[in-house]
Amino acid sequence: MDEPRTSPASPRGRGPGGRERPPEDRELSPYTGWTRAHWEWAADGLLAAVAPYAGAGGALYHLPGGRPSVSGRRSDGLEGYARTFLLAALRVAGARGADPGGLLARYAAGLAAGTARPGGPGPEDWPRVTDRSQPLVEAASLALALRLTRPWLWDRLDDAVRERVADWLTDALTAEPHPNNWVLFPATVGGFLAEVGHRPAAARAAVTRGLARIEPWYAGGGWYTDGRGRAFDHYNGWALHLYPGLTAWLDGDAARAARYGPRLAAHLADQARLFGADGAPLHQGRSLTYRFAAAAPLWLGALTGHTPLSPGTTRRLASGALRYFLDRGATAGTGLLSLGWHGPYEGVLQRYSGPGSPYWASKGFLGLLLPADHAVWTAREEPAPVERGDAVHTVAAPNWLVQSTVADGLVRVHNHGSTHPDPDDPHYARLAYSTATGPAPHGAAPDNHFGLWRDGRITSRTEPEPLGAGDGWAASRHRAGPARVLSLVLAHGAGELRAHLVTGAPRGAEVRLSGWAADGSPRSELLPLHGLSAASAPPPVATAFARRATAPALRGTAVGDPRGDLFLCLARLTAVVDPPPLATSATVTVRRGSDGWELTVAWRGGPTQRARLTAESVRVTTAP
Structure with a gap:
């Protein structure tokens, strides 16, 4: 085999949040130079960069960007909180609860403040979850973050705060979603509420209903359409495979894993071919400002065991995607993910895109749930499909x-x-x-x-x-x-x-x-x-x-x-x-x-x- 086409070495320098980048390891990672330490460094930097934009109570994150979404400032603030909370949850859960930076305390304060008067006019009040509203999307990120960190956060919250948060999430169980990947948001909330015993019958019904609604959209060969029609895009990986597969894994549900696992594996056989040698994912479809969320299904395959990819190929593709964007200015200047692709670019945005939207990229850090001694972190990187021949x-x-x-x-x-x-x-x-x-x-x-x-x-x-x-x-x-x-x-x-x-x-x-x-x-x-x-x-x-x-x-x-x-x-x-x-x-x-x-x-x-x-x-x- 020819020598690997490596990502160009970057100076140690600073990354998101102004933190020094770890040294490269070209023996373990001959293609990207990156290791688990780089993923932890990137997560820590992104979380440090957003911290100054939290409100006084920590419930809303009003990130700069100059372009509000169609849902308005309050919803955008909730989006900034929920999506970065998911990143914090993956970071802490991946460290088995170690949290020297106090991330969970920061987000716990936001839970208490945001649910004190939901729907109210106060500066920290969360908007309520209603039919086809953006808070329904964010409820899913919140529920997943709470589920991943339950032993270190949820189980230690005051009873009154737990009750308020659960009640706020309960509205998501019956809120009508848009007829696309949104149908999985009530299901994701339901998975968490069923686990903690809050309205368990309604929660389980939401899971069953959401999973049933995606079945007509499965087109075979590992591919879903995003709703009716023929919208094939990245939502396959970062939503339509991610939520069912991760929920089945968290539940230990063998029957659902047997359904969704082979579909994921089939999808990954194709998706692996959609990354360039420089790490870039295919530039097609909507919500491209989510950038390295494209790595989420790669990690999910390794996490659940449903993947045709070797551990070294999985990490090479995922690290390549993360490095591709960070090396090309996705956080340049502020440490914040911009609304764009490399840097700011209006052409990839939709009406629903707001300053917190790019942090759906947090899903790309799913690999941190795999322990440091897992083969996906210890195996030597192997070439991506694009590097193996025409x-x-x-x-x-x-x-x-x-x-x-x-x-x-x-x-x-x-x-x-x-x-x-x-x-x-x-x-x-x-x-x-x-x-x-x-x-x-x-x-x-x-x-x-x-x-x-x-x-x-x-x-x-x-x-x-x-x-x-x-x-x-x-x-x-x-x-x-x-x-x-x-x-x-x-x-x-x-x-x-x-x-x-x-x-x-x-x-x-x-x-x-x-x-x-x-x-x-x-x-x-x-x-x-x-x-x-x-x-x-x-x-x-x-x-x-x-x-x-x-x-x-x-x-x-x-x-x-x-x-x-x-x-x-x-x-x-x-x-x-x-x-x-x-x-x-x-x-x-x-x-x-x-x-x-x-x-x-x-x-x-x-x-x-x-x-x-x-x-x-x-x-x-x-x-x-």
Whole structure:
């Protein structure tokens, strides 16, 4: 095996909260240099940085950020308290109750103050949990934190405070959640209240009800949709697998573990492929400001024993993700997690995002529950899947094609199945995402897109329909204004063949195709092959990765071919210095059939793929 592509060594310096970073251990961790000590250091720093923003009673944490959520300041303050309390709970529980910094006393004071007059106007009063309200989300974090620290906190609280906190949480048992991952919040609260004997029948009913509601969303192969529809994203790992799996583990419920454990293991087999060699998780879906919460399911697999990953691979991926963000300014200047990706960036935020929202990243510290002598901490790091060789991998449920290259450590996901009710949502609507590029924000010309040019703008990708994925390919169909577009991608190495078959477009209609939005490092390329020619690129835009990213563009014209109008190009996203010309990556031939088109793509140094496209279907075969 080649020498590992290591994270660049950083100066000892200071990290979150101004604390000195522990020395690296390149013998134990040849890829990241990080050990359990770095996780403890990061947790301590994050908790130290938020402490000055607690209210006088410690019940609300009003973190700076300049952007309140739609739920308002009081709810945002509760969010800051609850999410950092979860981090404190993982830190103390992982230390088996050792708490030299007095973290639990700090949060215990907040419990007493916040529940003294819930729903009141006082500066420390918590808002009540009501239907579809943000406090329902935070109730789940509170309940989980209390459950993890029960011997050292809950069992030592005054009876009156315990009763008030339990009563406040009880409203979460029957509050109506949004019909997505929120259905697990009443269940998580129910797990804690059932354990401590508060309204046990109602608590157990909430658990059963919440777990039952996610069953119709299980799409197989380890993947859930986040509610009805086809919203496949990071909520799989940091919510839809996390809460059921962790609750079953805490309950010692063998039957539920037997249900959720194999699903988690199947998910991790795919999720492990979605991290770049630099540690970056896939940049796709909503709530990306949660950053290294993407590590939570990795740790859950090790914690429960339901994982296909070795201990060394688990830690390499998780530590890589944590280090990726801390090395790139996620807490720069203040020690506080900013609303953004590397640093502040509005493009990854939603209306519900507030100053405390990024601390859902606390879930990424789940590994601290594993003792220091567990193999996940003592085994030598092993390479991530992206570091083991070039690969093209199909993920059936979301109809994704995962394309990774070892030379530059990039992961690209061709999205032919994950969607969102908003057809213009840049984090779901694009045809491809990666670990090194972000989509152009709302309102800008879309990257990785194909549509008709009408009335001065590009049509949206509406009514998307997956058509399948297989060995080196994925396909889907969508509506573009009056037309239907069948889209196919074939992939090998870093190369992509993008094919779009358009039917129903007015004769003479202009089509536009765009590539990856990048700033030159990595490099984004398009090469027209059939029906397309170069077009002016849209103005540069700021993405989560670059201040000035540009997506190359092509244009073509629909001629009304009875078989459909075919548009073909080669595409590439690469961080390799001086790669061979894109034109040399494949030899492509096109032939008209009686009712469609036939393509042959002979990849340089790779397989030959043949595809047959009609207005209604696609068929692909691959030969060595």
